[in-house]
Amino acid sequence: MKKFAGCSLVVSFAPTGSNILKNNGRFPLVISRRNKFSYRLFSTRVLKAQLHDKPGVVSRYYLPPWFSVAPMMEWTDNHYRTLARLISKHAWLYTEMVAAETIVHQKDNLDRFLAYSPDQHPIVLQIGGSNIENLAKATELANAYCYDEINLNCGCPSPKVAGHGCFGVSLMLNPKFVAEAMSAIAATTNVPVSVKCRIGVDDHDSYSELCDFIYQVSSFSPTKHFIIHSRKALLNGISPAENRSIPPLKYEYFYGLLRDFPDLTFTINGGITSVEEVLAAREAGAHGVMVGRAAYTNPWHILGHVDSAIYGTPSPDLTRRQVLEKYLTYGESVMGKYGRRPTMRDIVKPLLNLFHSEPGNGLWKRKADAAFKNCTTVESFFEETLVAIPDSVLDSPVAKLPPGRRDLFANIDNLLPPPYKTREEEAVVICA
Numbered sequence: 189m190k191k192f193a194g195c196s197l198v199v200s201f202a203p204t205g206s207n208i209l210k211n212n213g214r215f216p217l218v219i220s221r222r223n224k225f226s227y228r229l230f231s232t233r234v235l236k237a238q239l240h241d242k243p244g245v246v247s248r249y250y251l252p253p254w255f256s257v258a259p260m261m262e263w264t265d266n267h268y269r270t271l272a273r274l275i276s277k278h279a280w281l282y283t284e285m286v287a288a289e290t291i292v293h294q295k296d297n298l299d300r301f302l303a304y305s306p307d308q309h310p311i312v313l314q315i316g317g318s319n320i321e322n323l324a325k326a327t328e329l330a331n332a333y334c335y336d337e338i339n340l341n342c343g344c345p346s347p348k349v350a351g352h353g354c355f356g357v358s359l360m361l362n363p364k365f366v367a368e369a370m371s372a373i374a375a376t377t378n379v380p381v382s383v384k385c386r387i388g389v390d391d392h393d394s395y396s397e398l399c400d401f402i403y404q405v406s407s408f409s410p411t412k413h414f415i416i417h418s419r420k421a422l423l424n425g426i427s428p429a430e431n432r433s434i435p436p437l438k439y440e441y442f443y444g445l446l447r448d449f450p451d452l453t454f455t456i457n458g459g460i461t462s463v464e465e466v467l468a469a470r471e472a473g474a475h476g477v478m479v480g481r482a483a484y485t486n487p488w489h490i491l492g493h494v495d496s497a498i499y500g501t502p503s504p505d506l507t508r509r510q511v512l513e514k515y516l517t518y519g520e521s522v523m524g525k526y527g528r529r530p531t532m533r534d535i536v537k538p539l540l541n542l543f544h545s546e547p548g549n550g551l552w553k554r555k556a557d558a559a560f561k562n563c564t565t566v567e568s569f570f571e572e573t574l575v576a577i578p579d580s581v582l583d584s585p586v587a588k589l590p591p592g593r594r595d596l597f598a599n600i601d602n603l604l605p606p607p608y609k610t611r612e613e614e615a616v617v618i619c620a
């Protein structure tokens with residue numbers, strides 16, 4: 189049992205009597221029923237009493253967020269995070285963005301939106317919203333779930349979000365509001381608070397405007413950690429997906445911030461697709477590196493190297509068969525927990541990328557398509573589909589670190605924007 193400052197974590201879902209592990213044959217064999225329901229979500233019912241006196245107090249013993257998996261709506265749900273944690277012990281995991289209004293209005297139904305397994309620590313809750321009272325209230329309600337950090341979304345360009353009520357990336361245009369919101373959020377929790385933002389919005393894309401935002405938010409609120417998506421957002425005309433590929437990456441802005449705000453910590457995000465690139469970003473000085481799409485679409489080859497290559501610690505050292513076995517126990521225990529959800533499809537979805545570019549991957553996906561129509565349990569889904577994957581793939585550990593652009597930031601110092609001067613500093617220069 190792990191002991192944390194504010195939470196006593198007693199939950200485990202690792203099966204002890206697995207038959208799959210002992211068998212070199214096909215998937216799956218007889219599943220140990222003993223532990224089938226041992227996977228419990230991090231429920232307020234379990235923890236409220238312990239946390240009552242110390243809202244938001246959680247462990248400080250995790251390794252730092254040198255590597256994190258980005259918040260991604262409909263992707264980084266409980267199921268994906270469960271899979272991710274089986275592959276990497278130390279990666280920091282972000283939730284999908286949860287709207288503050290959802291938390292406030294669903295306060296009697298919070299487990300559905302906020303519960304997670306304690307194995308998922310270190311975990312950051314990302315919230316979104318434009319109403320300071322609701323952001324603070326939502327944070328307060330989330331305290332019972334012991335998230336390790338609260339992050340405010342100031343980067344989402346979706347018209348559903350940014351277009352209504354100054355939410356998501358639109359907030360970057362109002363740093364005073366963000367500072368007030370972050371102060372209100374921080375006042376209701378003891379865990380660190382952070383902001384995830386873009387490098388700019390529409391024509392507000394100069395380095396000094398980005399610095400003004402960082403300066404104001406960090407000076408007038410307790411926010412000392414910023415996650416910087418190194419592309420600006422275009423609010424008119426392009427989709428959220430295009431907003432993640434069309435505006436050019438400007439890593440030089442990120443490294444400019446590192447130089448100009450030495451008292452803050454910055455995590456770089458955007459376009460990083462391999463562990464070699466993560467290492468390159470860290471070598472160039474980034475405090476942390478956040479990976480989104482690559483960690484979702486290729487979890488085995490990205491997350492499988494995080495513990496050893498980035499944290500210098502032993503990896504969980506599981507094969508994919510062992511990961512799937514543990515995941516099966518999880519999946520069967522949560523299926524239909526909230527009425528019809530999660531469905532088998534919800535639960536299996538993050539697994540569909542586990543065999544990225546491996547022999548049998550195409551056939552496994554085709555079999556999965558068919559199995560979704562006639563399988564009602566994760567176990568039967570595995571039985572029907574995993575015959576497509578060779579044993580050599582299922583039973584091999586994570587391969588050698590694949591090549592990547594280790595020189596991605598080699599030239600960054602020559603590209604940095606001119607040093608930032610605050611308006612006060614500029615005024616002093618003009619008057620002098």
Ligand SMILES: Cc1cc2nc3c(=O)[nH]c(=O)nc-3n(C[C@H](O)[C@H](O)[C@H](O)COP(=O)(O)O)c2cc1C
Nearest residue numbers: 258259260261284285341417458459460479480481
């Ligand atoms: C499907 C999807 C959903 C996303 N949802 C969120 C979100 O809820 N909150 C957020 O701050 N960013 C969200 N993002 C943006 C990512 O967090 C990240 O900033 C972006 O994908 C760039 O990183 P990458 O190039 O490593 O993918 C989402 C991205 C994707 C692909």
